[in-house]
Amino acid sequence: MTSDLVSKEISAEEAAELIQDGEVLGVSGFTLAGYPKAVPTALAKRAERLHANGKPFQITLFSGASTGDECDGALARAKAIKWRAPYQSNPDLRSAINRGEIFYTDAHLGIMGHLVRTGSLPRPTTAIIEASEVTSDGKIRFTTSCGNSVEYLRMADRIIVELNSIYGDALCGIHDCYLPELPPYTHPIPVVNVLDRGGKDYVQVDPKKIVAIVRTNQGDTIRPFTEPDAVSKNIGGQILEFLAHERKKGRLPAGLPYQSGVGNVANAVLTAMARDSLQEPVSLFTEVIQEAVFELIKADKLVGASGTALTCSADAREYFKQNAATLQKKFVLRSQEVSNHPEVIRRLGVISMNTALECDIFGNVNSSHVCGSSIMNGIGGSADFSRNCLLGFFMAPSTAKNGAISTIVPFVTHLDHSDHETHIFVTEQGLADLRGLDPVSRAHKIIENCAHPDYRQQLNDFLDYSMRSSKGKHIPFALDRAFNMHLDFLEKGTMKE
């Protein structure tokens, strides 16, 4: 490190002192990958000290997506967050949001950076970005995520770099820091294949904007990959079988890339692909490259993987570092504006697989809110993909809470994906191909194929009652009983009659 950079090296505590009450912070990080760790923790402690002295201190926190406990958790517990967007998954932050103590704006992840760039959301004044390299002339290379970091670096007045040495130079070259131009004068995004690149592997900033460099050597807090459970394996198997069926019918060309959401079921699908001896090589055009990707690599079945984040447990990190030279050629980490861009998703013909919280019998999906009022994590990128994919799956176990909740309901309590754009539902009970069906046919198929047998009668009763009582018969939908199953659950702890 050159002397001008050394002079900016300070402690996390000193860096935290640079942040003012009321600021908008733009941080790196996407789903526990590549988020700043030391400065947010120090900032939380500073907020607690200030609060103890009766002084106000709260910031607005914009990120790529969720960040780890050292950031979202620490700042939430310190009551240092006024407003949070666009995604979160930390239990303490989530609780504070659901108590109504923190403003939270849930946003499509692919549009968040665009909203900030075009002035629909406020501009971050300070960017806190985890980097694997920073040079005296202002080149910054990221770690395990791109997220909205390019946008925040460009727009912020001040930049705090967390220089994390844990990956060494293993991630060097993996990033593509291209951002689409802004209207009115723009050109197509130059990505027509999964591994295409549009920009450089670093971001160039004005070095004068870098006000602090804080050294760290700390991995992302990612739990190790675990073997998928029986339900996830079942759902994954059904999806592979359906894809083979569609291919036979001539409706699905070979070589389309996959997007898989975060979580067990998505991991199970990729694992099943890795283990299936008939599976052709797989491309991923996704948001988060999860650890199951290494199963595909070990089975020599990965063509390439594009995402905005790479989530690695400690073991996977070591594997990556040992095989960096090979793996760098198989991965691209992009800005989430590009990884989740409708233009590229539609162009590539992505096959999309996302987890649902609940699905209703008419084909609507709730990805984000429990009983309509409590945020779980957020809509994330699910709609970026489901709305623009060639073929889309929504996956869920048919029940939750040991059977007390049916994930198939008369009407979703929060609607993230509408009947106009959902293609296929899969539970461990079965698969419902909804494409082209009218609402009544959709309802019959979803109840028959996807609902748990314990709940089929209740759902059919709702449909029968609706057929008799609702004004229009196009969508037989009885407003007076739409949420009865949810109200039962809230009152009695179970949806069962």
Place this chain on the structure above:
Amino acid sequence: MTSDLVSKEISAEEAAELIQDGEVLGVSGFTLAGYPKAVPTALAKRAERLHANGKPFQITLFSGASTGDECDGALARAKAIKWRAPYQSNPDLRSAINRGEIFYTDAHLGIMGHLVRTGSLPRPTTAIIEASEVTSDGKIRFTTSCGNSVEYLRMADRIIVELNSIYGDALCGIHDCYLPELPPYTHPIPVVNVLDRGGKDYVQVDPKKIVAIVRTNQGDTIRPFTEPDAVSKNIGGQILEFLAHERKKGRLPAGLPYQSGVGNVANAVLTAMARDSLQEPVSLFTEVIQEAVFELIKADKLVGASGTALTCSADAREYFKQNAATLQKKFVLRSQEVSNHPEVIRRLGVISMNTALECDIFGNVNSSHVCGSSIMNGIGGSADFSRNCLLGFFMAPSTAKNGAISTIVPFVTHLDHSDHETHIFVTEQGLADLRGLDPVSRAHKIIENCAHPDYRQQLNDFLDYSMRSSKGKHIPFALDRAFNMHLDFLEKGTMKE
């Protein structure tokens, strides 16, 4: 017309005889523009004759969007439609759908052709396309719409051409018959400006597929342009004022194209633009080019207009024909896959304006279903634009049915556009800029700014009750009272307490 074409000239009745029971028909037409008129009317009569003789006859009808009474109306009254997609506006067809007699699949208009091309929906076997020209080597030029006609012509086994002479050659050159390639091997859509073209102004088909040519000389059934009413003018004025405000704030670059939905309010905005002496020249990148565009042309304020349909009353048609040489250079009619494509809409930075049936206090919009069960027209292209635009407005009068209905409700009974993607609501009461707001702030702003004073108390009462009773406070949403206003309306004919 050459002799080989003359030999295919038959009457509409003879052409109707070529269609078999159970066929999938792909017809031209988009929102009463460019739809076939003679053959569907003859087909309806044939169906009635067959039904009178106890013989079954029903077809599936895929179009661009709605068609005129000669097609949708006649076929619905003849009980000749089994399944209809993706949009409709004919009262008789709508009633049959809402009685549950016709399967209807409401679809995003920009994706319909893509779904057919990729096998998610069945392939039309016969295409019935209104054309202004057909040549012996199989070149077909459309009339007032492109819709999904290119797709249907390519995929159908048989083509019936309605050769309509009413426009003469005035529409010659106005069409761009480009279709995006299909995955997995595709390239960017070559449209970076409103008037850019990617293809030829005609479709080349195998002339052997043309089985019939039916001559007509009949205009689209479009009602004459009427002066906007006071409410529409009010809403239009507010939008123009807000745009000027955003431009002053530096959040809105000049020169962005507009999309305006179908209807009075959208017409009012364009009319206001035409009459505003300060208004800069306007580009339209829209779905339906409505008659108000001629106001812009007469005021010399139109840079160019791109759409998939041009709706002209008899007077407007004469104006177009008289000024065809000039107007052809100002208009492009594209396939609806392109006019409504997320790639192009996002790239151009479209400002989108669409009419809502109802909006809820949390920011969700219903564009399609009355009381959740009866289809009105359909979602149309509203989501294609609202989801990908740079700035989006949803517009509605604050009440309907002489005040018996509040268009601002606690929760929409059908959700077409979710709180994650709606930007701005406008009623004659005021405008609510929802960008970046958390759910509670959105609710307060929508009630305060947009709801009719007669309903504000009821809506605030719902919000207060929800704040007290709902499990999570992130979206204070009381499931047990979500639809009370709608249930009151269904029971008592008014939402008023």
